[in-house]
Amino acid sequence: MATLARAADTSNAARVLSEAVARIAGFWNLSNAQAGAILGLSAPTISRLRGGQYRLEPGSKPFELAQHLLRLFRSLDSWLGQDDLSARSWLETPNLDLGGPPIAQLATVRGLLRTSDYVDALRARV
Known part of the structure; x- marks a missing residue:
């Protein structure tokens, strides 16, 4: 019974993420190419993901990267007051601290984590 519950939790996590x-x-x-570069997936796979025909597999690298992407999204969303246009503008604007537009940093694991940490630090300013 516990195995069945774990399988359902795993399936639900994959669907939600x-x-x-x-x-x-x-x-x-x-x-699709940009999202694929961030998650380490091909553009066609991202197309299937967007269409609901593909799910990220819990425990896989793309799943872990997606969790970090979600963290960044939530941090930006909180910091910028749920303003998607401002978030896009911030992502596309060159940033001296990050060494370029944040969106360009997201294609590497280091860049994704660094950008997430940066936004978290901005939100935590007192």
């Missing part, structure tokens, strides 16, 4: 990533890509106007 996959749908969240598809929505984030839409909010931020990410192309």
Whole structure:
């Protein structure tokens, strides 16, 4: 019985995170290639994810990267007051601290984590 419950939790986590990533890509106007570069997936796989025919697999690298992408989204959303246009503008504007537009940093694991940490630090200013 516990195994069945764990399988259901895993399936639900995959569905929820996959749908969240598809929505984030839409909010931020990410192309399939851009979203794929962030998650380590091909553009056709992102297209299937957006269409609901593909789910991220819990425990996989793309799943972990998607969790970090969701963290960044939530941090930006909180910091900028749920203003998607401001979030897109911030992502596309060159940032001296990050060494370029934040969106360009997201294609590497280091860049994704650094950008997330940066936004968290901005939100925590007193």
